[in-house]
Amino acid sequence: MTPAGTVDVLVPTCNRPCALAVTLTSLAAQGFRDFRVIISDQSDGGSVFDQPEVAAVLRFxxxxxxxxxxxxxxxxxxxxxxxxxxxxxxxxxxxxxxxDDVILESDLLERLHAAISAQRCGFVGSALHGLSYIDDVRPHQQAIEFWESGVMPERVTPGSPEWARHHLHSAANLFHVQARFGLDRDKTRLYRVAWIGGCVLFDTRKLREAGGFDFWTALPEAHCGEDVLAQLRVMERYGGCGMIPSGAYHMELPTTVPQRDVDAPKVLPLSCAPEAAAAAQPEPLPQQE
Incomplete structure (x- = not known):
C-alpha cells in the first residue's frame, strides 16, 4: 500500500479530456506539495489517459x-x-x-488544508465562480453568514431556511461578495453553507464514519445530488463550511449528468444510523495561545 500523504485529490472524469488537462495543470501549479492525485475515468470508448493533452499533463x-x-x-x-x-x-x-472542470488558484490546497486543520470539522469547500456572470450582480442572492467562532455541527434539510444558502454559489455571487468585503488570502473567512459543489476537502475518517457514498446501492444509475447528501450527513455530525475567497473557478461546461430526476438528498435519509450520529461528538478546537 502506498504510504499516506496529507491529501488524496480525487477526480472523477467522463468524456472531458481538455477540461481534465486544465484541471490537472492547476493541480501541478499548487504550492502545497504533499498530495497524491487519483483519477477515475468513465469515458466512452478509449481511455481519457491516452488523449495527448491528458497524457502530457500526467507526464508533467x-x-x-x-x-x-x-x-x-x-x-x-x-x-x-x-x-x-x-x-x-x-x-x-x-x-x-x-x-474535472475546475481551475484552482495556486495556493488553494494550502488554504483548504490550513482551514480544516484549524477547525477540525468534517469538510471545508471552495465554491466555484462562474466568471461568465461577472457583470451579472445579484444582491438578492448574496446573503452570507460567517462563522464567527469555530465551525459546529449543523442540520440542513431541503426546503429549510438554511437550504436557501445555495443561492450564494450561483453565477458569480461569491466573487462579488469577496470583492465587497475586501477579502484576500490573508483575510480568509469561513461561512455557513447548504452544500458546495465541485471542490470540497473532507476529513477522510469523518466522511467514512458518516457513511461516505455507500448509499450508492440505494440509487438508480441515473441520479444527482450524491455529493450534497454526503455533505449533509458529514455536516450534521461534524460541521462543514465554505471558504472565502474561494480560489476555484468553473469552466461552465455542460453537465455530464443530464438525467437529474432522482435527487439523492430528496429520496434518501439525511442522517446515518441514529445511534452512530448520537455517539459522534465534534472535536474540540485547539487552545489559542
Missing amino acids: LRAGGREVLALRHLPRRGMAEQRAFLLSLVNAPYCLFLD
Whole structure:
C-alpha cells in the first residue's frame, strides 16, 4: 500500500479530456506539495489517459514528483458509486473531491488544508465562480453568514431556511461578495453553507464514519445530488463550511449528468444510523495561545 500523504485529490472524469488537462495543470501549479492525485475515468470508448493533452499533463505531474493513480472504472453505476470507488482508494487523512472542470488558484490546497486543520470539522469547500456572470450582480442572492467562532455541527434539510444558502454559489455571487468585503488570502473567512459543489476537502475518517457514498446501492444509475447528501450527513455530525475567497473557478461546461430526476438528498435519509450520529461528538478546537 502506498504510504499516506496529507491529501488524496480525487477526480472523477467522463468524456472531458481538455477540461481534465486544465484541471490537472492547476493541480501541478499548487504550492502545497504533499498530495497524491487519483483519477477515475468513465469515458466512452478509449481511455481519457491516452488523449495527448491528458497524457502530457500526467507526464508533467509525475516529472515534478507528484504521484498520480490513473484508473479506468467501468461499467458506470452512477456518480455515487464513482465517488465511493475513489474514496475506497484513499490512504491520506484528508481527501479533496475535485470535479474535472475546475481551475484552482495556486495556493488553494494550502488554504483548504490550513482551514480544516484549524477547525477540525468534517469538510471545508471552495465554491466555484462562474466568471461568465461577472457583470451579472445579484444582491438578492448574496446573503452570507460567517462563522464567527469555530465551525459546529449543523442540520440542513431541503426546503429549510438554511437550504436557501445555495443561492450564494450561483453565477458569480461569491466573487462579488469577496470583492465587497475586501477579502484576500490573508483575510480568509469561513461561512455557513447548504452544500458546495465541485471542490470540497473532507476529513477522510469523518466522511467514512458518516457513511461516505455507500448509499450508492440505494440509487438508480441515473441520479444527482450524491455529493450534497454526503455533505449533509458529514455536516450534521461534524460541521462543514465554505471558504472565502474561494480560489476555484468553473469552466461552465455542460453537465455530464443530464438525467437529474432522482435527487439523492430528496429520496434518501439525511442522517446515518441514529445511534452512530448520537455517539459522534465534534472535536474540540485547539487552545489559542
